[in-house]
Amino acid sequence: MHRGRTALSWLPTGSALGRFCLVLVCLGAAVLASAPVPRPDFLSYLVVADRASPAGAADAAGAVRSAGGVLGAVHRSIGVAVGYATDPGFADRVRAAPGVRAAGATRTAPLPVPPAPPRRPPGAAGAGAVPARAFGDGGDAPPGSAGAGPPRTAAPGAAAGPGVPWRAGVRPAREVEPPLVPDPGERPTWNLAMIGAGHGHRGPPPGLARTVVAVMDSGVDDTHPDLRAAVDPERSVSCASGRPDTTPGAWRPVPEVLDSGHGTHIAGTIAAARDGRGIAGVAPGARIAAVRLLGPVGQYYPENIVCGLLWAADHGARVINNSYFADPWKYHCPSDPDQAAVIAAVARAVGYAQRRGALVVASAGNDGQDLRAVRIDRRSPNDRVGGPRPARHLGADCIRLPSQLPGVLAVRALDRTGSVTVYSNYGASGASLAAPGGDPGAGPDGQIISTWPGGGYAALSGTSMAAAHVSGAAALAAARHPGATPKELLSLLRAGPESGGSPSGQRILAVVG
Incomplete structure (x- = not known):
């Protein structure tokens, strides 16, 4: 009996049991509240209207919104809009919209949130900036702030071409700068x-x-x-x-x-x-x-x-x-x-x-x-970190x-x-x-x-x-x-001479007098 009593003596009884359960519920709620809530990943899309005009841009922007996307920049001068969406079927719905010629994802690595519109000082367009025309107008105010998460490590084996290091992600510049x-x-x-x-x-x-x-x-x-x-x-x-x-x-x-x-x-x-x-x-x-x-x-x-x-x-x-x-x-x-x-x-x-x-x-x-x-291209897409890149x-x-x-x-x-x-x-x-x-x-x-x-x-x-x-x-x-x-x-x-080292007769640049 003594051993059994000892084994069960920690359990509360009566009103103490109620208080104990309340504490457990609160602790559980706190754990749930502190757990990270997964956020959807966005891809960015370019939407090209049939018409390269402000009216076409309106068609492209409307297609983004109708398909459930977040509208980014609207380029009125060329009939193009940028959209962001988490749904894999977004592009197909936009392509089926009236007035849309083409739509497609511009990246394979997702964004946690769409980029926010740039913040400017009140009443200013920048350091004496010339007013912009016919592009970047409109767009939805997306949730969150700009950025694509923390810096990532470049994919293993990424090679550098002459003068242009291969961009497979972010590395500290000091590691690769010449x-x-x-x-x-x-x-x-x-x-x-x-x-x-x-x-x-x-x-x-x-x-x-x-x-x-x-x-x-x-x-x-x-x-x-x-x-x-x-x-x-x-x-x-x-x-x-x-x-x-x-x-x-x-x-x-x-x-x-x-x-x-x-x-x-x-x-x-x-x-x-x-x-x-x-x-x-x-x-x-x-x-x-x-x-x-x-x-x-x-x-x-x-x-x-x-x-x-x-x-x-x-x-x-x-x-x-x-x-x-x-x-x-x-x-x-x-x-x-x-x-x-x-x-x-x-x-x-x-x-x-x-x-x-x-x-x-x-x-x-x-x-x-x-x-x-x-x-053969073995280096695309280059915004992925890890995983195979099929040739x-x-x-x-x-x-x-x-x-x-x-x-x-x-x-x-x-x-x-x-x-x-x-x-x-x-x-x-x-x-x-x-x-x-x-x-x-x-x-x-x-x-x-x-x-x-x-x-x-x-x-x-x-x-x-x-x-x-x-x-x-x-x-x-x-x-x-x-x-x-x-x-x-x-x-x-192109008025300069041909290169002696080029079998195709490549023209050499000459400064114009």
Whole structure:
């Protein structure tokens, strides 16, 4: 008996039992309340209307809402809207809506919440920002704040192409950024000499200070001494969330994001000041519109690209530099409904920019692939962390965005001997040109040295760097020929000789006199 009593003596009786049960209920409720409540994951979508007009944009926006999505940016000038949804059947419902030509997901890695509209100071549009027109209007106020969760680790085995590290997620920039080089002291360089720019070139044309080059990239450090006078804050913006954010400094790179210094390097090649220190760009004195596309998870998503192209076009850009490709698919295939919608939306934005008078320049890519041939893509989608990436067998109809769109000037890279580099993609139909891009195995003297965030300088190689040379030369041509159309600027730039290292007779960039 004693042992049994001892075993049961802890149980309360009577009113004590009631109090004990109440405590258990409260403890249970507290545990349930503290347990994390799973939130739905959103994907982003581009919706392309039949009509590339404000009426078409209204159709696209209505389709997003009718299908149960959260409306993001509405681009009235091209009949495109951005939507966010958690339902896998969302895209099919939108495609079936009247007035909709195409709709598709722009990412495979979900968002915890849709990006919130940028917050601006009351009564201000940014640092003296030029009022935006015909894009980014409307949209629903989504729950929560912007962002896509905490930084992620890059996928194992992710490789770096020449000058452009592979973006498979976020890594601290210090782990992947190139080593800095000493201040070059503005000494003559092989790359500027090759295209007829640099110290031996005659003075800048009078109109250069009014010529705007949009650098659509990872952001530009406008505090760098060589860029401080070049970047125009009234024309600079962040489109990293798919909407224009003119908060002062929003266009600057985010140091924690992989490859964030890339845009500063591009901007320096285009327009770094000729001031006796550092480097001089191809077109010192040109104005830079810094358009940050790179988002918080290290991706150039299509909705960011559309936002950036429209912003640049509506803010006076005569040249738009695109040294990237549209994530998460290295090549977009029209046979895939999602990717077809992305192609259609980005093509409309490119066409709009061209009609507004901008020459759109893009890097050809660093894979050394024949874009006319069947090829294999083992690196897409690149916004997933972990898990298999099945090899995709691609035909010639699968294109790199934006470099293979109509009217876009695709740029391949030359080494210091004037030969087209083995890493440059080739075979694309349409306009192409070759310009200095450097050899990643040749050391700093055989690469392109340019500005780097924090006031430094770095040496990189790639078709990204080649495109920047073309954009700088295009700015000079536009300043000397202010009435030239994008097609006429293209003809002027392609007046140079053919490369002896290119079996296809690749034209070499020549600065227009």
